[in-house]
Amino acid sequence: MSDPVYLGFDLSTQQLKCLAITSNLKVLHEVKWDFDADSTGFNVKKGVITNVEDGEVFTPVAMWLQALDGVLDGLKSTGLDFSRIKGLSGAGMQHGSVFWSKDAERILADLDPLKPLENQLHGALSHPHSPNWQDMSTQKECDEFDRYLGDEETLAQTTGSKAHHRFTGPQILRFQRKHPDKYKHTARISLVSSWIPSIFLGKFAPIDISDVCGMNLWDILQKNWNEKLLELCAGDFGVEELKQKLGDVPEDGGATLGSIAKYFVTRFGFPPDCKVIAGTGDNPATILALPLLPNDAIVSLGTSSTFLMSTPQYKPSPAYHFFGSPATQSHFMFMLCYKNGGLARERVRDAINNTHSMTDAATWEHFDRALLETPPLAQTGPQDTMKLGIYFHLPEIVPHLPAGEWHYEYEQQLGTLIRTKSATNPPNDDARIIVESQFLSMRLRSQSLLQSPGSGLPPQPRRIYLVGGGSRNKAIAKVCGEVLGGSEGIFKLDVGANACALGAAHKAVWGVERKSDQSFEDLIGQRWSPDAFIKKIADGYQKGTYEKYGEALKGYGQMEQELLKEYARE
Ligand code: XUL
Secondary structure, three states: OOOOOEEEEOOOOOEEEEEEOOOOOOOEEEEEEEHHHHHHOOOOOEEEEEEHHOOOOEEEHHHHHHHHHHHHHHOOOOOOHHHEEEEEEEEOOOOEEEEOOOOHHHHHHHOOOOOOOOOOOOOEOOOEEEEOOOOOOOHHHHHHHHOOOOOOHHHEEEEHHOOOOOOOOHHHHHHHHOOOOHHHHHEEEEEEHHHHHHHHHHOOOOOOOOOOHHHHOEEOOOOOOOOHHHHHHHHHHHHHHHHHHHHOOOOOEEEEEOOOOOHHHHHOOOOOEEEOOOOOOOOHHOOOOOEEEEEEEEEEOOOOOEEEEEOOOOOOOOOEEEEEEOOOOOOOOEEEEEEEOHHHHHHHHHHHHHOOOOOOOOOHOOOHHHHHHHHHHHHHOOOOOOOEEEOOOOOOOOOOOEEEEEEEEOOOOEEEEEEEOOOOOOHHHHHHHHHHHHHHHHHHHHHHHHHOOOOOOOOOOEEEEEEEEHHHOHHHHHHHHHHHOOOOOEEEEHHHHHHHHHHHHHHHHHHHHOOOOOHHHHHHHHHHHHHHHEEEEEOOOOOOOOHHHHHHHHHHHHHHHHHHHHHHOO
């Protein structure tokens, strides 16, 4: 066996993963390092350190180096012949930043192949920690960002998103005020996705064209840093210095950044011509896990939920996120990100399981039965009101509401809402109402981007691909099709939890093997075999049901507006 092999790394909150695939996209090996279980010497819980008082959530960068040592050793012990590795790329959790010192490039270029990475890079950092996307410490800075160009609409129009706590611009602003000395001694600021290729290259890698949109600093349409936002972010240190720290951003997501550093050639046996391809964010990498067509959607049902689409339209709003596409320069990535996903559903599951004696606390059996046996919108007949609810055990990003649970009945003929204390038959009806409400929120926010898939059908996705833990649940997939449609149905992407590592590996294959301007979709589309990777698990569009949820959507939108008004007053 001497076929080329490509590596895709995924550096996420709780794990570092690596997938090794062939040119024909066959997965050969998968190696994982779990920060809580496998790391030594770092006091992390679920991969992070939390300073509750200030709302800070961060990660020791040295822990990632230890993980990289471990994953590369792990890959060696699979027996993989490293001389076959022709390229690699990485996916990094979005928004996180790494602050490199002025000595960093010298240290990176001169690593001792007899020693692991962890012991050698202390001096390469001006700050030992990377702020994590769960950080909540930047409300003041976010308010400044939202105001600086006029209002949050203008910020969203320019950068693809209004200001968010986790976005790197507000994070850097807070950092330079809190640690002016460290900021001054910072030579470069990487995102997690550009930190990975920096290590492999032995020099600073540029920030990626898609992941840069998670900073609130990049003008998406101009494809340039926004000078005014840099001015706010840099404060007294000045725009030029910050620009140097951020570096240039190449437009081509498939760009080869260079060949692998000699450290990895000597220590692990990588070939000296192994190419390092630009990394990208974990969400942009997820849409590279398959040749996603415009009007197809990926719904990731993990601890949090995300809804992702690739689209040629740029229609930003403070209610969601737009990013540049990681691979197709004329396209954008649309993203909804919810904090209340799997854990919120688990709370309803637990309440239902508590009504059954002698049941396995983690079983979904009773939840699924309640979900399927309760009619859509918990309506007992066509004249009955539609039951709606919102279940947020954490403060939510969209709609921006505090933690809480709210119940309503929607009288569709009159278009009126009545607030109720609970569902009519709690907790069983809650199974239906929570799942519907999560998908109704996605439908509400994505509808203006969707087109008719043809044959006179109403606008809706062509296919919906489910990924993440929740994609195993067929009952949830069925309701997903009822609410969100999908003219060809609901599919499960078999790589499930590895979608971003696979997307990164695909990016490496495309970056190295593409013919001059061959698109990602073309190259991956030719090699990708749907039979091996996807399985239809539920029907999508069902005439009548989809339209009924279209009616419910009016009530759902009103319910959100009413709650937003109520909580804006507080
Ligand atoms: C997206 C976001 C998370 C992180 C970690 O905006 O904050 O999805 O990328 O997965």
